Amino acid sequence: MVAAEHPDAVIIAAGSTPIMPEFKGIKLNNVLWVGDACRNVGKVGKKVLIVGAGNTGAETALSYTKAGKNVTVVDIQAGAMIIPSWTTGLERLLKENGAKFMFETGLSEITADGAIVKDKDGREISIEADTVILSLGFRPHKDMIKEFSGIAVQTYVIGDNNRPNSFFEAARDGYNTAFIR
Numbered sequence: 001m002v003a004a005e006h007p008d009a010v011i012i013a014a015g016s017t018p019i020m021p022e023f024k025g026i027k028l029n030n031v032l033w034v035g036d037a038c039r040n041v042g043k044v045g046k047k048v049l050i051v052g053a054g055n056t057g058a059e060t061a062l063s064y065t066k067a068g069k070n071v072t073v074v075d076i077q078a079g080a081m082i083i084p085s086w087t088t089g090l091e092r093l094l095k096e097n098g099a100k101f102m103f104e105t106g107l108s109e110i111t112a113d114g115a116i117v118k119d120k121d122g123r124e125i126s127i128e129a130d131t132v133i134l135s136l137g138f139r140p141h142k143d144m145i146k147e148f149s150g151i152a153v154q155t156y157v158i159g160d161n162n163r164p165n166s167f168f169e170a171a172r173d174g175y176n177t178a179f180i181r
C-alpha cells in the first residue's frame with residue numbers, strides 16, 4: 001500500500017515493543033507489564049514487586065507508594081548506574097514514601113505468591129507480592145524498519161522506533177526529520 005503511493009520519503013515511526021523475557025512464571029495471573037499496570041490500577045494488589053528501576057519503573061513505584069501500596073523494586077544494576085535521578089530526587093522520594101529497593105538483584109522466577117530474585121552474591125530471596133510488574137525497557141519495532149525500508153529513496157527511522165526514549169525526543173526527531181533534513 002505504501003509502495004503504491006511512490007513516496008519520495010518514508011518516515012518510520014512505529015514505536016517500540018516492551019521487553020518481556022521468558023521468565024519462569026511469566027504467564028501467571030499476577031504478572032503485568034508496566035504499561036498495562038498503569039492503565040488497569042484496579043488489577044494491582046496491595047503488595048507490589050516492580051522489576052526494573054528505570055524511569056518508568058521508578059515513577060510507577062512512587063505513584064503506588066503514594067497510593068498506600070507496599071512496594072519493592074528490584075534491578076539487576078547498581079542504583080547509580082540506572083538513571084541520574086536515582087542519585088538525586090527520586091531515590092529520596094521513594095525512601096520517604098516507604099518503597100523498598102534492592103539493586104544488583106535480578107528476577108529469577110515468578111511464583112503464584114510473588115517472585116524469587118537472586119542478589120549479586122548468588123543468594124536466592126523470596127519476595128511476597130500480590131502483583132509482579134515488569135518494567136524492563138523497550139526495543140524498537142525492527143520488523144517495521146525491514147518492512148518499510150527501500151520503498152523510497154529517503155527512509156528515516158525516528159522516535160522510539162529508532163531508539164526508545166521519551167515524548168520529547170520523539171517529537172524532536174519528528175521536527176528535525178520533517179523540517180531540517
Ligand SMILES: Cc1cc2nc3c(=O)[nH]c(=O)nc-3n(C[C@H](O)[C@H](O)[C@H](O)COP(=O)(O)OP(=O)(O)OC[C@H]3O[C@@H](n4cnc5c(N)ncnc54)[C@H](O)[C@@H]3O)c2cc1C
Pocket residue numbers: 013014015016034035038056144158159160161164165166167168170
Ligand atoms: C508506561 C509508559 C510510560 C511512559 N511515560 C513517559 C513519560 O512520562 N514521559 C516521556 O517523555 N515518555 C514516556 N514514555 C515513553 C513515550 O511513550 C515514548 O518515548 C513515545 O511515545 C515515543 O513516541 P513514538 O512516536 O516514537 O512512538 P509511539 O508513541 O509508540 O507511537 C508509535 C505508533 O505507531 C503505531 N504503529 C505501530 N505499527 C504500525 C503500523 N504497522 N502501521 C501504522 N501504525 C503503526 C502504534 O500503534 C503507535 O501509535 C512512557 C512509555 C510507557 C510505555
